[in-house]
Amino acid sequence: MTDHKWHHVRLNSSLRKSGLSVLFCGEAQPEGNHRIGPTVHEYVLIHTVIAGKGWFESDGKRYNCSAGDTFFILPGKLVSYEADPMFPWQYAWAAFTPYHHVALMADIGIRPDSCVIHAEPDEQIMAEYRYMQDALNDTTYPQLADLKASGHLQLLLYQLALANKAQLAPAAVMESEMQRQISRTVSWLNLQYAQPLSIDHIAKSLGYHRTYLSKMFRAATGLSPMQYLLRIRMERAAQLLKEGQLSIKQIASSVGYNDALYFSKQFRKWSGLTPSAYSKQDASSMS
Numbered sequence: 001m002t003d004h005k006w007h008h009v010r011l012n013s014s015l016r017k018s019g020l021s022v023l024f025c026g027e028a029q030p031e032g033n034h035r036i037g038p039t040v041h042e043y044v045l046i047h048t049v050i051a052g053k054g055w056f057e058s059d060g061k062r063y064n065c066s067a068g069d070t071f072f073i074l075p076g077k078l079v080s081y082e083a084d085p086m087f088p089w090q091y092a093w094a095a096f097t098p099y100h101h102v103a104l105m106a107d108i109g110i111r112p113d114s115c116v117i118h119a120e121p122d123e124q125i126m127a128e129y130r131y132m133q134d135a136l137n138d139t140t141y142p143q144l145a146d147l148k149a150s151g152h153l154q155l156l157l158y159q160l161a162l163a164n165k166a167q168l169a170p171a172a173v174m175e176s177e178m179q180r181q182i183s184r185t186v187s188w189l190n191l192q193y194a195q196p197l198s199i200d201h202i203a204k205s206l207g208y209h210r211t212y213l214s215k216m217f218r219a220a221t222g223l224s225p226m227q228y229l230l231r232i233r234m235e236r237a238a239q240l241l242k243e244g245q246l247s248i249k250q251i252a253s254s255v256g257y258n259d260a261l262y263f264s265k266q267f268r269k270w271s272g273l274t275p276s277a278y279s280k281q282d283a284s285s286m287s
Contacts, residue, residue, distance in 0.1 A: 061113065
């Protein structure tokens, strides 16, 4: 490009049809007074200034940017940006799909009326930009380029969020400490129900006594942690019995029981039917 001292871009040729993906990324050193816009994009486009300075304008609000600063171009927003005439900026950029971008931007403290992060230069942030470029330039496994690049995009956004932590919603605003620990416990039970779980172990991992955690959990869900775990296991077992592809022993093991007989007793107590009877009843209702 004649209006750049140098410019290079990497395009994503293996773009997935859904999810958060890098569309393109690169770095450039524009000439002084090089200007983009006014323009509108349909994707999210971020620039991080490596050196020099310039200005960025979004929805009529102008921001002066220098080394370390990052500006966000949001979908549908009218923007312009221009390199300083004496000390034109050098920047790296990445464009990505607007997949749930409103919630994603809120998570890292970016809003339409506050779309610049002012920060000191950060080597880790720049490394993630370059890892994305390398990923999209990798011809060894081109079908994996999108997967690798999107991973570094998420790490980049994480690093930018840390640089913008003053604008992040306080934890107390997002949810109380009790709600957060209950959410963690629920996630633990939902994801680890097939493992031999101990409420004592969960409570200690969260920094609580078993009795206190159980009390908080019951107040929030109406069930004790063990009752909640039993419900998850039995509902999953019922689903597997309906599918009819596994034996009772295999289903028992799949939902966290090494003893198929004990599992059968628990299932009968929960459903009123033995696993075999439940499976047959469901099969007959479908015929």
